[in-house]
Amino acid sequence: MLETIWFLLWGILWALYFMLDGFDLGLGTLMPFLGKNDTERRIIYNTMGPFWDGNEVWLITAGGVTFAAFPGTYAVLFSAFYSPLMIILFALIIRAAAFEFRGKLPGRAWRSLWDGCLALGSFVPALLFGVAFANIFRGIPIDGEGVYQGSLFTLLNLYSLLGGLLFLLLFLVHGALWLAVKSEGILQQRAIRYAKSLWLLLVIVAVLFLAHTWFETDLYHNYRLIPALFLIPLCAVLALLLVRAYLSQKTCVKAWFASCLVIICVTLFGVMGLYPNMLISSMNPAYNLTAFNAASSPGTLKIMLVVALIFVPIVILYQGWVYLLFRHKVHTEDLQSDEAY
Amino acid sequence: MDVLFLSRLQFAVATYFHFLFVPLTLGLSLLIAIMQSLHLRTGNEEYRAMAKFWGKLFLINFVIGVVTGITLEFQFGTNWSRYSRYVGDIFGPLLAIEATVAFFLESTFIAVWAFGWKRLSARVHTLSIWLVAIASNISALWILIANSWMQSPVGFVVKKGRPVLNDLVAVVTQPYAILTILHTLAAAYVVTAFFVMGISAYHILRKQHGSFFLRSFRMGLILGLISSLFVLAEGHMHAAMLAGAQPAKMAALETHWETSTYAPVYILALPDQENARNSIQIGAIPGALSVLAFHTPSAEVKGLRDIPAGERPPVAAVFFSFRLMITLGLLFALLTIVAWFRRNKLESSPWLLRILLYAIPFPYVTCALGWTVTELGRQPWIVYGLMKTGDAVSPVAASQVGTSLVAFILVYSLLGIAAFGLMARSARQGPQRTPVPVHSGKEA
Numbered sequence: 087m088l089e090t091i092w093f094l095l096w097g098i099l100w101a102l103y104f105m106l107d108g109f110d111l112g113l114g115t116l117m118p119f120l121g122k123n124d125t126e127r128r129i130i131y132n133t134m135g136p137f138w139d140g141n142e143v144w145l146i147t148a149g150g151v152t153f154a155a156f157p158g159t160y161a162v163l164f165s166a167f168y169s170p171l172m173i174i175l176f177a178l179i180i181r182a183a184a185f186e187f188r189g190k191l192p193g194r195a196w197r198s199l200w201d202g203c204l205a206l207g208s209f210v211p212a213l214l215f216g217v218a219f220a221n222i223f224r225g226i227p228i229d230g231e232g233v234y235q236g237s238l239f240t241l242l243n244l245y246s247l248l249g250g251l252l253f254l255l256l257f258l259v260h261g262a263l264w265l266a267v268k269s270e271g272i273l274q275q276r277a278i279r280y281a282k283s284l285w286l287l288l289v290i291v292a293v294l295f296l297a298h299t300w301f302e303t304d305l306y307h308n309y310r311l312i313p314a315l316f317l318i319p320l321c322a323v324l325a326l327l328l329v330r331a332y333l334s335q336k337t338c339v340k341a342w343f344a345s346c347l348v349i350i351c352v353t354l355f356g357v358m359g360l361y362p363n364m365l366i367s368s369m370n371p372a373y374n375l376t377a378f379n380a381a382s383s384p385g386t387l388k389i390m391l392v393v394a395l396i397f398v399p400i401v402i403l404y405q406g407w408v409y410l411l412f413r414h415k416v417h418t419e420d421l422q423s424d425e426a427y
Numbered sequence: 428m429d430v431l432f433l434s435r436l437q438f439a440v441a442t443y444f445h446f447l448f449v450p451l452t453l454g455l456s457l458l459i460a461i462m463q464s465l466h467l468r469t470g471n472e473e474y475r476a477m478a479k480f481w482g483k484l485f486l487i488n489f490v491i492g493v494v495t496g497i498t499l500e501f502q503f504g505t506n507w508s509r510y511s512r513y514v515g516d517i518f519g520p521l522l523a524i525e526a527t528v529a530f531f532l533e534s535t536f537i538a539v540w541a542f543g544w545k546r547l548s549a550r551v552h553t554l555s556i557w558l559v560a561i562a563s564n565i566s567a568l569w570i571l572i573a574n575s576w577m578q579s580p581v582g583f584v585v586k587k588g589r590p591v592l593n594d595l596v597a598v599v600t601q602p603y604a605i606l607t608i609l610h611t612l613a614a615a616y617v618v619t620a621f622f623v624m625g626i627s628a629y630h631i632l633r634k635q636h637g638s639f640f641l642r643s644f645r646m647g648l649i650l651g652l653i654s655s656l657f658v659l660a661e662g663h664m665h666a667a668m669l670a671g672a673q674p675a676k677m678a679a680l681e682t683h684w685e686t687s688t689y690a691p692v693y694i695l696a697l698p699d700q701e702n703a704r705n706s707i708q709i710g711a712i713p714g715a716l717s718v719l720a721f722h723t724p725s726a727e728v729k730g731l732r733d734i735p736a737g738e739r740p741p742v743a744a745v746f747f748s749f750r751l752m753i754t755l756g757l758l759f760a761l762l763t764i765v766a767w768f769r770r771n772k773l774e775s776s777p778w779l780l781r782i783l784l785y786a787i788p789f790p791y792v793t794c795a796l797g798w799t800v801t802e803l804g805r806q807p808w809i810v811y812g813l814m815k816t817g818d819a820v821s822p823v824a825a826s827q828v829g830t831s832l833v834a835f836i837l838v839y840s841l842l843g844i845a846a847f848g849l850m851a852r853s854a855r856q857g858p859q860r861t862p863v864p865v866h867s868g869k870e871a
Contacts (some may be wrong), residue, residue: 136538139493143526143534150523153503157515164504164511165821171505172831176770176838179494183842187631198630232512267784271466300821382516383591390520397527405535412538413548425486425541 088387090362092155097357099151103144104215104253105260108126108341108349110138112261114181114208115254116280118201120265126273127201129416131185131427133268136412138185153389158232158380159364165320166226166234166365170241173213181207189427204268208341212257213250217241220249220295223303223356225366230339230373245302252295255288256352259329260345266338270415271336278333281341286331292326292352304366305359322351374399431820433828434506437504441498442802443795444839448846450490450794453567453612454619455485456560458646463553477643480555480858481623483852485543491846495839498735506828510809510819517583517592518573524571532562568608569614569735575604577810578801579672590813603672606665607801613658617759617799618790620651625787626764626854631773638855644773652767655759662756663719670720673811674729675738676804679745682708682714683730690716690728698742704730738807745804753797755789762786 113120113134121127153160164171180203188200224245227235262281266274296319299305309315325347332341360366364380367373381387420426437536459478466474500522505513511519539547539555547555576582583590592598627644630636659794669677677683682698682705683690694710714724731739766783769776809816 111560136542139490139538140492140535142497143531146500146530147523147526150519151498153500153511153515154519154523157512157519160504160515160519161508161512161821164501164507165506165823168821168823168827168831170503175498175501176834178497179838179842182490182494183845186487187845187849190487190853194864231822232508279718319712363654374681382519383586386516386520388590389592389595390523393520393524393527397531399537401527401531404532406538408535412542424483424544427546 088276088384089377089381091391092151092381092387093357093361093364094170095312096148096155096364097392099144099148100357101353103141104143104256104353106141107138107347108212108257108413109260109264110141111208111212112135112254112257112259113264114204114261114266115212116258116261117208118205120262120273120276120280124197124417125421127197128189128421128427129269129273130159130265131188132416132420133265134185135427136408139182139366140408142182145178150225151390155378155382155387156375156377157214157382159375162228162232162234162369162375162380163365166228166236167241168222169238170214170218173421174214177207177210177214178375179207185427198268209254211256216250216253217246219253219353219356220246222365223249223299223305223360225303225368226367228365228367228373228375229369232373232375235369245298248291248295248298252288252291252352255284256345256349259284259288260342260349261344262336263329263333263342267342268416270417278336279337282330282333285326285333287406289326301358305356308359308361318351318358319355322348322355325351383392428829430781430823430825430828431817433832434820435816437828437832438499438502438505439802440839441495441502442833442834444843445492445495445499446794446798447761447791447843449497449567450487450615450618450621450791451485451488451855452492452563453458453615454650455481455488455622456556456563457616458623458650459485460556460560461646463556467553473639473642476858477639477850480639481643482540483853486537487846487850487853490841498835506821507809507820508817509815513589513814514577514810517576517580517590517598518719519597520592520595521569521573521576524783525566525573529562529566530760530768533559533566535563542687564612567612571608571611572599572604574609574801575601577606578805579603580810580813585610587787590810602668604844606661609661610612610658610665610797613654613661614794614829616650616654617658620647620654620763620796621759621783621786621790623647624651625784628773628783631820632777632780632784634774639858641773647769648763648766648770651759651763655763659756659760662753666719667722669748670728673805675734676738676745676800677720678729678734678825679740679742679804680749680800681719682742682746683716683728684732684870686727686733688717688725688732689714690720690726690730692716692719696746698746700739700742717838719753740804740806745800748796748799748803752793752800755796759786759790788800 113130113352117127117130123129152163184200184204184207186195221241227240229235259281262277265277266281269277325344328344329341330346332338332344362376362378363374364377365375449640459481462474462481463478464476465471536555536558540552540559543552543555576598579588579599579601582592582594584593585591624644624647627640630640631644666677666680676721681692682696684704691711692715693705693708694712695707696709697706697707699706716728717724717726720726731742762782766779769779773780803812807815807817809819
């Protein structure tokens, strides 16, 4: 029971991480295309300014919770995905530096350098998180000792690349919508235009991915057992349609919230299909890591549950307050402040 | 080169680099919170300008500290997966608690601090700075509790060959953890104090910005005096605790080979690990090590020869790092005492100001030496007495670790140059004289 609760919490933490960091990863990737001059680019940076750091902590928490609640999964997953994870980490590092350093010097070359770092540092994690999760759904060659028997290229297959593309597009739409919410004028128009085109691509890739999932994974198994679970993907589809409908009405805030729902439901669709597995071995189902064989002791799970149930709601409250506090559109005069990016 | 060596090197690179940014985050946040509170209380605009100026340096430093911290958490999984599996039940929760309880608070309110100057009442804004300061110190506390558990594992029972948590309170409140927290926080405040005094000294020497840097200097000096004296006193308790918790490390600190009463400290010694002796030892102070370890000269101190050769730490590295750390620590205390007596005559003490300016890097070096003593002194164990470092490493290819290590060195070097370069530039520029005008109209 404790293990199942933690499995759900684990899935929810990842979903929240993707929902929150998703928009700044997506917008970071789009920044060079959406911002045509330095002022526009600075506006884009500052729409993410007060949020990206707090969002990234959800990744650290998702990682920390995997370590605490499912050390078996943490150990095998992170060492099997050694190279992609390292690439993600370096991407996140240059990206954070880009936020903080870009505006500190006026030179054009300096700013272009960090613009490149922001775009690359946002694009790579967006893509690789999708690749990683698709591989988790599909299974990777893990032996009985939890040792990964493949290479970096084992992880790059058609299905996982499709998963990467799906995540990337989810985040790109999410990011374009965020800019549409936080900006006005030409920049907002451009963001809406991008969101519309990317939305179409997202729909195509999502259909392809779901179809592929049928053949490549056992994710639908749980759904056949409990058909009520189909509400989750159904909710994802409806939310995705809502995104487009709100976009047509130019009600960007609603479109962004619908996009949040899409990301949450897509992540939960995968997680619920995976249960009770956390990492599937393509060598032998007996080697699968599950919520039960990879979990910490009941004592630790209980302590962590108390901590999580107290502090995660508090975190959500104060982060929500910060989102409200900085909900205003970013204007050129906001760029005058000393601390603006 | 094997995976173990490369992974250790990589973890060392990542930790040393991370800890170039942590101390300032811990100490400077507190000083800035105090500055801003003084502004709130006195209405003196200079305090506000101080909070702004030091805040600018703080933010550059902060972001690098954050991102280099993420790589450390993830490296337990990528490079030390066998360790992670083995200790996950105890070590994992400590990291997870750190993230949920402290790191969220720190990373969320740093944004309120940076972007909230005009959007919040002065009171709430000041509170957000305090929250960052408190949260980053609490964050350090949990990480140090986790590290202390590796040094001195408590509060567990072994089930199915793995330690399982049975007493979280024991893990959190053990003396090893408490002393480590005090030691590390005090050392971080020394770094901060010398940073603030050094940069202030630069401007006082140039006779610019008037009272701004005299005031800053004074705040740095008070922090420096208290923390550098405290760290000496605490360091003594620390050594005494080590004698009980980690006799091998204790013996390595003073390259002590033979178990003996009236154990001496040598003024000059050169350890010879292979032959389990000192090739040179000059100027014995009889009983000094016994006093250090057990507060009485007749106490018996275990020598390294009574520890199996395979369980001895690399003595020379630990010994020399320890010596240098102590020497520097004493110098910091001496310098702050001298500065205290010259505090009203700073402008006529250019020699002191110059020394303090060039002293900025040394507390950083001292922190690195301290971590070297702590971590190398625990070897060959990763969890003292429970698991050896050699059994902890991930089953990954050496080529993978080699590649990521090269990437770490490259990326971190460039990042370090950029960060310290930007900080030096901002520091030299000094405070903004006039507040940046706020335009209401549109601007290109």
